Each structure stands twice: as C-alpha cells, then as structure tokens.
Amino acid sequence: MNERTIQVGGHRIFVAETGAGPAVVLLHGGGPGASGVPTYSANIEALAKQFHVIVPDLPGYGRSSKTIDQSDPFGSLADAVRGVLDELGLDSATLVGNSYGGSAALRLALDTPTRVDRLILMGPGGIGTTRSLPTRGLRRLLGYYPEPSREKIATFIREYLVFDGSSVPDTMIDERYRASLDPEVIANPPLRRPSSLKTLLSMDFLRDRRLRTLDVPTLVLWGTKDRVNRPSGGTALATIMPNCDLMLFGNTGHWVQWECADRFNHLVADFIGSAA
Secondary structure (H helix, E strand, O other), rough: EEEEEEEEEEEEEEEEEEOOOOEEEEEEEOOOOOOOHHHHHHHHHHOOOOEEEEEEEOOOOOOOOOOOOOHHHHHHHHHHHHHHHHHHHOEEEEEEEOOOHHHHHHHHHHHHHEEEEEEEEEEEOOOOOOOOOHHHHHHHHHHHHOOOHHHHHHHHHHHHOOHHHHOOOOHHHHHHHHHHHHHHHHHHOOOOOOOOHHHHHHHHHHHHHHHHHOOOOOOEEOOOHHHHHHHHOOOHHHHHOEEEEEEEOOOOOOHHHHHHHHHHHHHHHHHHOOOO
C-alpha cells in the first residue's frame, strides 16, 4: 500500500492507496480515534483486486491536519475530499462513506454531482437530525471529550458501534484510544455539537431540496441495530432520492463494513461493476 501526505488547501491529508481500476474512495466515520485504514481493514484488500482504492484520513483525524470549519462541518469535509480528488488527478470517483464519512460523501455529491460516479453510504449522519432527539449512541460520541478514557471508548465501540461487541479486538480499542489522546484533538474535537441553529439546520440533509433531484446512483446500507444513526434514515433516503437502493442488515450495528465484511465487499463490487 502506498502512503503519502498531500496538501489540500490549508490541510495536510494523509492518503493510502492500493489496487488498480476505477477509483473508489473510502471515508471513515467521526468517532474518537477514527482513521481510514483501520476502519476499512476488512475491505481494502478485497476491493483492491478490482479497484483503485483510496483511503484518506479526514481532517481532524489520524495523520491529517486537525482542523475543520465548525460553522459548516459537512461542507468542510466535502471540500477536503474534493481536494484529494483534484490532487490525485481524478475527475470523479465512487465515494464510500460510513457515518461522518457518509455525510461528507453525500454533501460532496450535492455540491458537485459530476465528481461522483456512485455513492455507497453506511449509516450516514445528517438524516433527519433536527427532527428528533439525538440517539444515546450519538450522545455518547459527543460526550467523549474533554475527558477521554479507555473505558469510555471501549463502551462506545462495543455497545454502540457494533451489534456484537466481542467482534472488536482489544488491539483496535487500544489503537483508537491512543489516537483519541492527541492534544490537538482534545483541544479541538472534530465532531462536536453544532455551534449554532444555522449550523444544525445545514447538517440535516432532509432539509436540502437538492436531495430530491440528486440522480447519482446510490446504495444505502444500514444495520437494523444501529444505535448511533437511526435505521429509519435509510428509508428516508430511498424514498426521497430518485436513484437510491436500500439494503438493511439484521443483527448489525453502525459498522456494516466490519460486521458484514464479505457481503459488504461483494455488494460494493457488484454495485460499481453494474455501471460497466
């Protein structure tokens, strides 16, 4: 796997690449200590057999710069991902996004649909977020800072990100915990409660009229036991978007790509391959 850091606007973005073929960008979620390659450790090798797989650390995470425009977080992340495409010389790519990464992918598609070949979204954030109280999982996520602990991150991952907590090894918990202790992140968490009502409203995609005309082929994958973002969001997207398929996964939480890795890898390959 080729690893490098590229300059995108005011950000340093760490990017890992492997494989050859149509470009597929894997975007990780926004939980504490998250980064690209570990999030997709069960998927990269399989997808690289057919595709040029690109795995960035989003701004605020991993080995990338630790700043996000908190007045428009989804737009800030989308701009960074678009900048990665520019720096890699890619006119467009398939975007695969989990949670916060799904929000970045969807926002990029809404702002510049010609840059997105296909969308694959796993439990994306921002679907009806102003219409009900946050889930307990989201409250746990937002409450991790300013006092991080290994116990808090282990509970969040094993009880809220996955259905079967025993599937997550201690090594992953330890890695995420160490990453979450970065002083820059503690001082400036990349995922936080919206700073204003305007920001909150901008983070609810169901209020964006462009969603109804976004015809980028989209596949939404959602675990029925997701305790971070409500599975009803999948039905909302499939109902509103004109070219959107939905698949629900039983006994699966927020990490479809981890808990159902083999099915996920085949679905992604088939969905992208159907464009040929």
